[in-house]
Amino acid sequence: MSIGGVERGSAGGILIRDGAVLAPEGWWKPGYVYLEQGKVRAAGAGDPPPALVEAAGRVLSARGKAVLPGVINAHTHFSQVLMRGLAGGRPLVQWLKELIWPLQSALTPEEMRLAALVGLVENLHCGVTHVVQHHKVVRGPAFTDAVCRAAQTVGLRMTLARSWADMGANPEPADAILDDLRRLYREWHQPGRLEIANGPISTWRCSVDTMQKTHALAGEFGAPTHIHVAETQEEVEMTLELFGRRPVDWLESIGVLDQRTQVVHAVWLEEGEKQRLAERGATVVHCPVSNMVLGSGIAPVADFLRKGVRVLLGTDGPASNDTQDIWETLKAAVGLARVANLDPTLLPPAQALRLITDGRTVQEGAPADIILVNLRHARAAPVHDLDSALTLCTHGSDVDTVIVDGRILMEEGRVLVIDEPALLEEAESALRHLRRRLGWE
Template sequence: MTETTRQPCDLLIEAGWVVPVNPHGVVLVDHAVVVSGDRIVALLPLAEARERFAPAQTVSRPDSVLIPGLVNGHTHNPMTLMRGVADDLSLMPWLHEHVWPIEGAVMSPEFVADGVELAVAEMLRGGTTCCNESYFFPDAQAATYRRLGFRARVGLPVIEFPSAWAASTAEYFDKGLEVYDNYRSDPLVSLSFAPHAPYTVSDESFERIRMLAEQLDLPVHVHVHETAQEIADSLKQYGQRPIARLDRLGVVNERLIAVHMTQLIDAEIALCAERGVSVLHCPQSNLKLASGFSPVEKLRRAGVNLGLGTDGCASNNDLDMFDEMRTAALLAKGVAMDATALDAASALRIATLGSAKALGLDEHIGSIEVGKQADLTLIAMDALETQPMYNAISHLVYATGRHQVSDVWIAGQRKLADRELVGIDVDALRAKTRQWQQRIAAIGNKP
């Protein structure tokens, strides 16, 4: 084929290995992904790609693995500015004695925007291209994600006590719907309802959320069955376990993104499978807060869609999805007492396509397929720590560190190039972070 008959494209990414995630467990050797605009237009053997396409730019990484961008299925990214303020505590003392008092003192659009920018920088350097967000000031979140060109589903918060964002339940709904109107057609920023948890949201609010979610076609992103105390308190107050209460209110359906789910009985697992609920697993946060163990393998074998998230940096304390995959795979084996539980390919899947499906974005991201958005991550495998390599997927889950991520694209736009962030002023970001550190430390909550 002559130069004049080769098809023009914007980008050709050549990799020693491509892991498309769908089909499941497949590794393609010496393949290339072709990108035009924001979309993948071809995935084919390297020699054929070079013959058929004339790219404006070529990135050749023969010692690297190309995967779909990782999808952080649950996080509170402004809390990146609270990394390490209250360690080694259980959930309720952590919230009531540390997190909520600090938030009461510093919560503002500026705090949220700066925390999101710090989180985006960390996520990009770790190969993450999309996140599912739950925090206050969703307007400031959305504006920052849009400015940085980062894909996010931003939660519209609902909680039954006042905050710097809203003074009443009615105001949470009114302001949230205004944010929805402003971003309903944004190509990168989408919305969800994000009621905090069953123990902080009333029946009336959940019923209104159910109605609006149906009308606006939005997911409902909520912490559910996170601790044994939550179950006991719900039984005392409502005479029902939280998931049963949510089912009574009409919330348990294919829109529900149920986060944590460490306290489950078999009937609840079957209910989630029947209703199409997605469960977002946050193993490191659950371990750190001693909240319990999600029965991930039982959920997976029942057919429940699983996603993976880091939770926020105040309870993790990082946004490292590679480390989260490894923890998820290892913990699942220990909980199930089965070495075959959550194998490497399945761990990678929940960190990509599973999270994307939970967010309702699986038609656009989560796998390397023709027609999907070009959200892509390259990982260098030539380090001594990942030598020798017999199985690329095994290494991604059990041996790779996020420092090996070299290049990242979102919607075809390069966001990380040879480990250098594109479009983020690192020195300015570091300076802003230090200012917040000084202010938060002065509150007196940091040990």
């Protein structure tokens, strides 16, 4: 007997039942999902058919929980896990020059490994199944390799956007950037699992020639170019001074604005720049909590959505957020869009939720990346509306179970892939050593 392609007796599948399931046509209350061999093999409303119950190797009860595709954190910097709480009172460029860049340069590969592991585990706790790591290389390939290995250990899907700057402070030679990118594609690029992307640091530290070459190289692998753009007014001024164009205009003029371009922040754009993002099919990554902590401004997200621009959310690094809680970022995105426009109708919860699911739903044939979010607690219950409960009531700590590629990485809040208490202890000890080396204590 076959149900949704599931053969009776094919043991080992995971059946999730009795939860509210985010389906293409809306919520099934309740519904069920059957996962096997890395895919959703069957899903539907009501009780699961007896044949699925029989076929399942594991049955997870999702009573009182929402069942939805794993969410995306579209921008972070794991090196900053060892820099939490250091945003205090400095504007972006001064903050980078006085704190972030010197501290980043002082890291060892082992510290980078621990920072990445903690960052990945925090994302896992929040139900993130795909994270975009805008990765500062520091010194040599060991730092990047440590982050790639950490992603394999924790089991999240990761896009590693290899950061670079060939102008300004400590520029990297263009040849070295291209050689390292080629090496990363050769050694680590695995589509859908661990993808290497081009990660120019910003529009004011990257030359035209290297931008074009790295974007073309990424194109050979269908990979994105992921870049900070117009986070602050100061950055817009610096780009104008260097290239005589505003940031998005500059990207377009050099041929680096297309469907593979991910524009991070996009706070200070003029009307024409927003239009060009829509025309070129670029993605905006909105990081509202980071923008608030650094006092950078409010990105015009409602305008982007109205123009049909694809928008995803990012927490940004822990030095400017200071958590990786994508749910907090989601609520901030809703609140900021409404207050900036004095319009409470903007970003209704079901639309807002798409900013972290990228519009994915639970359906047959989709990758088995599923999360269970507990809604039976005093901050959310009783639930009138599931989209509201997820968008406005949920914290990262409410995520109960996380499955990536059909593998349970966290169950009922317990991380199964790494000894979390030991990791946190190691990271604390590493931070003490780092502070001593920097002469901070």
